[in-house]
Amino acid sequence: MTRKVALFVTCLVDVMRPRIGFAAIRALEAAGCDVIVPQGQTCCGQPALNSGDRDHAAALARQTIEALEPYDAIVVPSGSCAGTIRCHYPEIFEQDAAWRPRAQAVAAKTFEVMAYLDDVLGWKPQGVSLDASAAYHDSCSGLRELGIKAQPRRLLGNIDGLALVPLAGEETCCGFGGTFCVKYPAISNAIVGEKADAIDASGADLLLAGDLGCLMNMAGKLHRNGSRVRAYHAIELIAGMGDGPAIGEEP
Amino acid sequence: MSRFTDRTDAALADPLLKVAVERTAGTAEAKRSAAVDAFPNFDAARTRAAAIKDHVIAHLGAYLELFEANAVAAGAHVHWASTADEACRIVITLCKAAGAKSVARSKSMLGEEIGLPHALAQAGIERVETDLAEHIIQLADERPSHIIWPAMHKTREQVSALFKAKHRTPHEEETIAAMAESARRELRARMLGADVGISGANFLIADSGAVCTVTNEGNAELSLVPPRVHIVTAGIEKIVPSMPHAIHMLRLLARSATGAALTQYTTFYTGPKRPGDRDGPEEMHIVLVDNGRTKMREEGLAEMLRCIRCGACMNHCVVFRQIGGHAYGGTYPGPMGSVLTPAMDGLPDNRDLVHACTLNGKCQEVCPVRIPLPTLLKGWREKSWREGLEPTSMRFGLALWTWVARRPALYRLGTGIAVRAMRLLGRRGWIDRLPLAGGWTRHRAMPRPAARTFMDQYRQERRK
Numbered sequence: 001m002t003r004k005v006a007l008f009v010t011c012l013v014d015v016m017r018p019r020i021g022f023a024a025i026r027a028l029e030a031a032g033c034d035v036i037v038p039q040g041q042t043c044c045g046q047p048a049l050n051s052g053d054r055d056h057a058a059a060l061a062r063q064t065i066e067a068l069e070p071y072d073a074i075v076v077p078s079g080s081c082a083g084t085i086r087c088h089y090p091e092i093f094e095q096d097a098a099w100r101p102r103a104q105a106v107a108a109k110t111f112e113v114m115a116y117l118d119d120v121l122g123w124k125p126q127g128v129s130l131d132a133s134a135a136y137h138d139s140c141s142g143l144r145e146l147g148i149k150a151q152p153r154r155l156l157g158n159i160d161g162l163a164l165v166p167l168a169g170e171e172t173c174c175g176f177g178g179t180f181c182v183k184y185p186a187i188s189n190a191i192v193g194e195k196a197d198a199i200d201a202s203g204a205d206l207l208l209a210g211d212l213g214c215l216m217n218m219a220g221k222l223h224r225n226g227s228r229v230r231a232y233h234a235i236e237l238i239a240g241m242g243d244g245p246a247i248g249e250e251p
Numbered sequence: 252m253s254r255f256t257d258r259t260d261a262a263l264a265d266p267l268l269k270v271a272v273e274r275t276a277g278t279a280e281a282k283r284s285a286a287v288d289a290f291p292n293f294d295a296a297r298t299r300a301a302a303i304k305d306h307v308i309a310h311l312g313a314y315l316e317l318f319e320a321n322a323v324a325a326g327a328h329v330h331w332a333s334t335a336d337e338a339c340r341i342v343i344t345l346c347k348a349a350g351a352k353s354v355a356r357s358k359s360m361l362g363e364e365i366g367l368p369h370a371l372a373q374a375g376i377e378r379v380e381t382d383l384a385e386h387i388i389q390l391a392d393e394r395p396s397h398i399i400w401p402a403m404h405k406t407r408e409q410v411s412a413l414f415k416a417k418h419r420t421p422h423e424e425e426t427i428a429a430m431a432e433s434a435r436r437e438l439r440a441r442m443l444g445a446d447v448g449i450s451g452a453n454f455l456i457a458d459s460g461a462v463c464t465v466t467n468e469g470n471a472e473l474s475l476v477p478p479r480v481h482i483v484t485a486g487i488e489k490i491v492p493s494m495p496h497a498i499h500m501l502r503l504l505a506r507s508a509t510g511a512a513l514t515q516y517t518t519f520y521t522g523p524k525r526p527g528d529r530d531g532p533e534e535m536h537i538v539l540v541d542n543g544r545t546k547m548r549e550e551g552l553a554e555m556l557r558c559i560r561c562g563a564c565m566n567h568c569v570v571f572r573q574i575g576g577h578a579y580g581g582t583y584p585g586p587m588g589s590v591l592t593p594a595m596d597g598l599p600d601n602r603d604l605v606h607a608c609t610l611n612g613k614c615q616e617v618c619p620v621r622i623p624l625p626t627l628l629k630g631w632r633e634k635s636w637r638e639g640l641e642p643t644s645m646r647f648g649l650a651l652w653t654w655v656a657r658r659p660a661l662y663r664l665g666t667g668i669a670v671r672a673m674r675l676l677g678r679r680g681w682i683d684r685l686p687l688a689g690g691w692t693r694h695r696a697m698p699r700p701a702a703r704t705f706m707d708q709y710r711q712e713r714r715k
Binding site: 190 | 606609610611615629635645657670688697698699702704708709
């Protein structure tokens with residue numbers, strides 16, 4: 001039976017790096033899913049939620065729930081957006097008898113894309129090769145809200161020629177934090193500066209992670225520092241798109 | 252620019268601060284990790300510790316009365332203070348009644364919280380800080396920058412210079428042992444000459460009326476046993492039901508704080524000197540301080556009252572590790588301080604604290620009593636939003652974003668225009684300066700987006 005899977009693209013991937021969305025579709029289709037991109041989706045409401053703006057967060061959550069609830073599963077190429085839907089939507093509607101069950105139902109079938117491919121489908125990339133070394137950064141929401149740690153490494157481990165190298169402080173926040181990085185730029189810069197140094201010290205050719213916000217933060221700092229490390233969302237490599245332009249190489 | 256950002260800018264510009272914080276917090280992080288790995292099922296122990304505290308906080312009144320009854324039965328006097336000022340007044344009155352010219356104080360964050368050092372100075376009573384780090388802070392006339400290492404912000408080289416300037420017979424050799432000896436010479440006589448010893452409490456044991464303190468230097472014992480009067484100031488949330496509960500919490504406290512299995516000294520004080528005892532104070536007074544705790548319990552911050560003041564949250568916080576403790580501006584720094592300070596000193600002046608966090612969740616992961624610190628910080632952010640404390644730019648920005656995002660067709664149009672505009676500003680894949688996003692591009696480049704949005708490309712592909 002083919003699974004009808006909805007892709008929640010996320011606003012950042014939609015605008016800044018569409019390749020990640022297409023990579024997710026490619027990997028999911030290779031794993032036998034029928035992927036649909038519901039057109040009613042925009043932003044999950046995370047910026048409002050994390051800023052304390054509960055009403056606007058709830059408005060966007062309701063729209064997202066309506067767009068996503070008809071499908072068997074919802075797959076998201078971002079740990080923090082998946083975490084918002086999975087962990088925080090039910091909290092937003094805790095006191096709302098009409099929306100609480102709908103939020104809970106959508107939460108229960110929402111997955112980060114690599115967790116879905118590995119944990120749920122038990123799928124492995126086949127015939128994918130890339131001759132490179134890569135350091136993997138564990139983005140915080142994926143790691144601590146969704147328990148994403150082994151899944152990307154297992155999937156990446158099936159890419160021929162790809163060597164994962166250890167990254168010191170791989171579980172340490174990169175200093176992105178959504179609006180944090182523009183509200184407190186100096187602190188954010190100090191944090192990402194240390195992160196960029198650790199990435200360079202790993203000796204890896206590539207930096208991989210599962211969240212575009214964190215990747216843009218780290219890649220932007222690496223570029224400003226003159227580093228040669230190139231950054232990709234891990235799903236791009238898993239889908240066999242690791243030979244395309246890295247972040248900051250869009251033609 | 253807010254005062255918070257002034258303080259953080261100053262902290263970030265201080266290279267020695269970074270060295271000092273990293274030395275101590277980095278070591279603590281590594282040692283805690285080893286200690287947790289060696290502990291059978293640390294997570295289960297954390298769950299149990301949280302349950303113990305939650306039970307006590309839910310039945311706080313009953314346990315406080317039990318503690319009071321047992322402490323009084325052991326010969327201690329129990330005093331109740333609703334506010335910081337009231338607590339200070341009680342302590343000063345007790346000191347004056349004892350005819351105290353000088354008091355020996357064993358490090359207590361509650362003492363800092365209620366402003367006791369200042370109150371003692373106002374009353375003209377000499378204060379001898381007996382904890383080594385508190386002694387350093389007193390010499391430098393500063394405030395603690397960490398709840399278990401008050402002088403964490405100072406390098407040993409800075410401490411050496413301070414001792415040489417302030418001690419009567421300072422060390423000559425530049426070794427830690429010689430520096431410690433210099434502090435010992437300076438402190439010991441003054442400790443033993445004090446009229447009153449003042450301490451905090453790590454735990455209050457309800458079923459015995461005992462007060463537990465932990466130290467690594469033995470300074471609490473030396474400053475609390477010889478004087479005629481021992482005064483304890485303790486937050487009301489320090490209660491545990493019985494000794495086995497205290498032992499359970501102690502097993503988590505030292506490991507979480509420093510990675511040690513236990514502190515060098517763990518002492519239980521039950522009442523004053525009894526007939527036949529060889530030593531001990533003639534009077535013991537315990538001042539139980541609310542100072543906003545009951546209100547916290549009622550206003551959604553009950554989980555914060557689990558806190559056992561180990562400091563693990565700040566040791567593991569990426570923000571604290573960059574800016575140190577003073578930049579937070581309150582008594583308590585780091586993640587736990589960012590939750591507590593708005594409760595104690597008000598939200599309007601501390602709005603930055605609840606926002607200057609990436610919500611990465613590491614603090615919650617290492618907290619020995621599983622306090623959901625990111626959730627509590629988000630709770631403060633919601634309150635700040637509701638009360639209209641957030642800046643207009645933020646309110647307008649999020650309202651506009653939501654208004655557009657609620658209209659997918661308009662949103663697609665807007666994102667398409669934004670992409671084209673951004674591409675005009677980029678060269679060779681990167682944007683070096685982006686209007687309205689100076690906070691980003693001042694420190695890092697912004698990748699240039701692809702020519703068309705995902706939704707645009709996807710719809711075109713499906714039409715083929």
